[in-house]
Amino acid sequence: MEAAQVTEMLYALRNPAGIPTFPIIFIGLGVLTFALHILFVQLMLGTSLITIIGSFSNDDKWRRLGAAMLEIAKVSVSVAIVIGVAPLLFVQVVYDPNWYASNVLSADYVIAFIFILILAYWAMYFYYFRNKVQGSPEPRSRWSMILSLALMLCVGFIMHALTSQMLYPDQWREWYAPAGQMDYSGSSIHAYNLIRFGFFISLAIPVAGAMMITYRRFKMVREDADMEFLDWTAELGKTWMKVGSVISAVLFAGWMMTLPEKAGDFGTSIWAILGFVMALFPAIWATVRLKNNHHFCSYMPLAIMLVAGLVIATSREMLRFTIMNDGFGYNFMDYKIVMDWYSTGLFFGTFAIVGGAVLAYMLTVAWKAGQTVGVYTPSKAVDRMGTIALWIIVLWVIQFFISGFIVWAQ
Ligand code: HEM
Structure with a gap:
C-alpha cells in the first residue's frame, strides 16, 4: 500500500x-501501567524459574528458596493480570486502529490467550497444592510447574505478536487478503521479533534477583529469621541482578539492531541509548551499592528495577510513536477530544481514593502478616483502615448509580 493510503486508512x-x-494522558497512563504490568510479569516468570530450579535441586537452601518464591509467583500472576488490563484499555483508546486490526488478524490467538492463561495458573496451583504439605521428601508434579512457566511464556508471546503487528499497517491488507484471497480465519501470527520478546522476558532474571535481595530485608525482622539462609538468598539475588541485567542489555542492543525499516534511525536515538543504559543500570547499581551485607538491608533493588522499567517503557512507546508518526503519518496527539471532565475526574478519583484506600489496607495486612510469627491479629488502627476502605467503596457505588440516573434522566 502507498504511504498516503496507509495514513488515510489509519485515520478512517x-x-x-x-x-x-x-x-x-492516555499515553502517559499507558506507559506507567505497562511498566507495572511487565514488572509483575517478570517477577512471576523469575520466581517461577527459581521454584523450578529449587524443585530439582538436592540442596536444602535451594529447596527452601523455591518454596518461598512460589508464594511470590502466585501473587505476582494475579497482579500482572490485573495490571495488564490497564495498558490494554489505554492502548486501545489512542491506537485503536492498530490494536483492533492486529487483534482481528490473529483472533484465534486472542481468544486462546485467556484459556492458555487459565491453564497456566491452574498448573501453578496444582504444583502448589501437591507440595503444600511441608516436609515431603521429593517435590511432586514438577512437570506442572514447568508447564505453567511454558504456558505463561506462550501468553506473553501472543501479547508480543499483537504489539508487533500493530507496527506494520502497510502489510495488514496483504495479511488479511494474501494474493487477493480473503482470509477471515484469524489463525496466523504475522509479525514478531524474538529478540525484542527475549529482552522483555530476560528482565525476569534481574527482577527476581532484586526480589531475593529484598526478601532478606523483609524476613530479617522476624523473630525466627534464619540469617544464614537469608544472607545466602540475597547473595544469590545480587548475582542474578548483575548477570541478568547484562544479558538484558545485550538483548536490548539486539532489538535496536533489528527494528522495522519505518523506525528510521531510532536505534541510535537518545531513547534507544537511554533504554540500553537503563537495562544495564541494575548491574551497575548492584556492583557499586551492594558491596557488603549491610547494603542488603533495603527495598531499593525493587525500586531500581521499577525505575529502569519505567524508562524502558517510555523508550518502547517512543519507538511506537516514531514508527507511526514519522513512518506512517499517524499522530495520536491529534485525536478528536470531546472533553468529559466528570469521567476524567472520576477515573483519577477512583484510582487515587478508592484504589489507594483499599490497596493501603490490603498491603498493610499482607505486609504485617508476612512479618509475624504465628497468627497475625490486626491492630485497631489497621481495622479502622479496613472500615474506611469499605465505606469508600459504598460511597463510590452510590455515586455510580446517582450519576447514571442523572445521565439517564436527561
Ligand atoms: C500472565 C502472562 C503474561 C505475560 C507473560 C505477558 C507478557 C507481556 C510482554 C512480554 C509484553 C511486551 C510485548 C512487547 O512489547 O513486545 C506485554 C505487553 C502487554 N500485555 Fe502482557 N503478559 C501477560 C498477561 C497479560 C494480560 C492478562 C493482559 C491483559 C489482560 C496483558 C496485557 C498486556 C498489554 C496491554 C500489553 C502492551 C500492549 C501495548 O502497549 O502494545 N498481558 N505482555
Whole structure:
C-alpha cells in the first residue's frame, strides 16, 4: 500500500466519537501501567524459574528458596493480570486502529490467550497444592510447574505478536487478503521479533534477583529469621541482578539492531541509548551499592528495577510513536477530544481514593502478616483502615448509580 493510503486508512479507522480527555494522558497512563504490568510479569516468570530450579535441586537452601518464591509467583500472576488490563484499555483508546486490526488478524490467538492463561495458573496451583504439605521428601508434579512457566511464556508471546503487528499497517491488507484471497480465519501470527520478546522476558532474571535481595530485608525482622539462609538468598539475588541485567542489555542492543525499516534511525536515538543504559543500570547499581551485607538491608533493588522499567517503557512507546508518526503519518496527539471532565475526574478519583484506600489496607495486612510469627491479629488502627476502605467503596457505588440516573434522566 502507498504511504498516503496507509495514513488515510489509519485515520478512517479511528473512533469518530473521539476521546474524553487529552490523548497524552492516555499515553502517559499507558506507559506507567505497562511498566507495572511487565514488572509483575517478570517477577512471576523469575520466581517461577527459581521454584523450578529449587524443585530439582538436592540442596536444602535451594529447596527452601523455591518454596518461598512460589508464594511470590502466585501473587505476582494475579497482579500482572490485573495490571495488564490497564495498558490494554489505554492502548486501545489512542491506537485503536492498530490494536483492533492486529487483534482481528490473529483472533484465534486472542481468544486462546485467556484459556492458555487459565491453564497456566491452574498448573501453578496444582504444583502448589501437591507440595503444600511441608516436609515431603521429593517435590511432586514438577512437570506442572514447568508447564505453567511454558504456558505463561506462550501468553506473553501472543501479547508480543499483537504489539508487533500493530507496527506494520502497510502489510495488514496483504495479511488479511494474501494474493487477493480473503482470509477471515484469524489463525496466523504475522509479525514478531524474538529478540525484542527475549529482552522483555530476560528482565525476569534481574527482577527476581532484586526480589531475593529484598526478601532478606523483609524476613530479617522476624523473630525466627534464619540469617544464614537469608544472607545466602540475597547473595544469590545480587548475582542474578548483575548477570541478568547484562544479558538484558545485550538483548536490548539486539532489538535496536533489528527494528522495522519505518523506525528510521531510532536505534541510535537518545531513547534507544537511554533504554540500553537503563537495562544495564541494575548491574551497575548492584556492583557499586551492594558491596557488603549491610547494603542488603533495603527495598531499593525493587525500586531500581521499577525505575529502569519505567524508562524502558517510555523508550518502547517512543519507538511506537516514531514508527507511526514519522513512518506512517499517524499522530495520536491529534485525536478528536470531546472533553468529559466528570469521567476524567472520576477515573483519577477512583484510582487515587478508592484504589489507594483499599490497596493501603490490603498491603498493610499482607505486609504485617508476612512479618509475624504465628497468627497475625490486626491492630485497631489497621481495622479502622479496613472500615474506611469499605465505606469508600459504598460511597463510590452510590455515586455510580446517582450519576447514571442523572445521565439517564436527561
Ligand atoms: C500472565 C502472562 C503474561 C505475560 C507473560 C505477558 C507478557 C507481556 C510482554 C512480554 C509484553 C511486551 C510485548 C512487547 O512489547 O513486545 C506485554 C505487553 C502487554 N500485555 Fe502482557 N503478559 C501477560 C498477561 C497479560 C494480560 C492478562 C493482559 C491483559 C489482560 C496483558 C496485557 C498486556 C498489554 C496491554 C500489553 C502492551 C500492549 C501495548 O502497549 O502494545 N498481558 N505482555
